[in-house]
Amino acid sequence: MSVMEAILVAMLTEYREPLGVKKSAKEAWEAIAAMRVDSNRTKNATAQLMKQEYANLKFKDGESVEEFSLHLSSLISKIGSYNITINEEEAVSRYLHSMPPKYIQFLSP
Numbered sequence: 001m002s003v004m005e006a007i008l009v010a011m012l013t014e015y016r017e018p019l020g021v022k023k024s025a026k027e028a029w030e031a032i033a034a035m036r037v038d039s040n041r042t043k044n045a046t047a048q049l050m051k052q053e054y055a056n057l058k059f060k061d062g063e064s065v066e067e068f069s070l071h072l073s074s075l076i077s078k079i080g081s082y083n084i085t086i087n088e089e090e091a092v093s094r095y096l097h098s099m100p101p102k103y104i105q106f107l108s109p
Helices: 003-010 013-020 025-055 065-080 088-098
Strands: none
């Protein structure tokens, strides 16, 4: 098996055709490296967008406490999949700062 064949066998099906037209294994490898850089940039951009969504998170009109909690939990989980940790104290703070005043009055002594 040639190096080029090994590269093509190891790649996902959708990448085989664009890599298969490369003249050498070196060209194919350089194309893979470029795809990986683009992939990392996309992941970083997505992570930044999620962090921004987290920072701007607010209750929506008509949204229940349970729906908001689920949304917040889901967002924290998605952010965590990008190796960004939001600790419990920060999450609770975001939750309380995002609540409408009508819910906060029930938390005050």
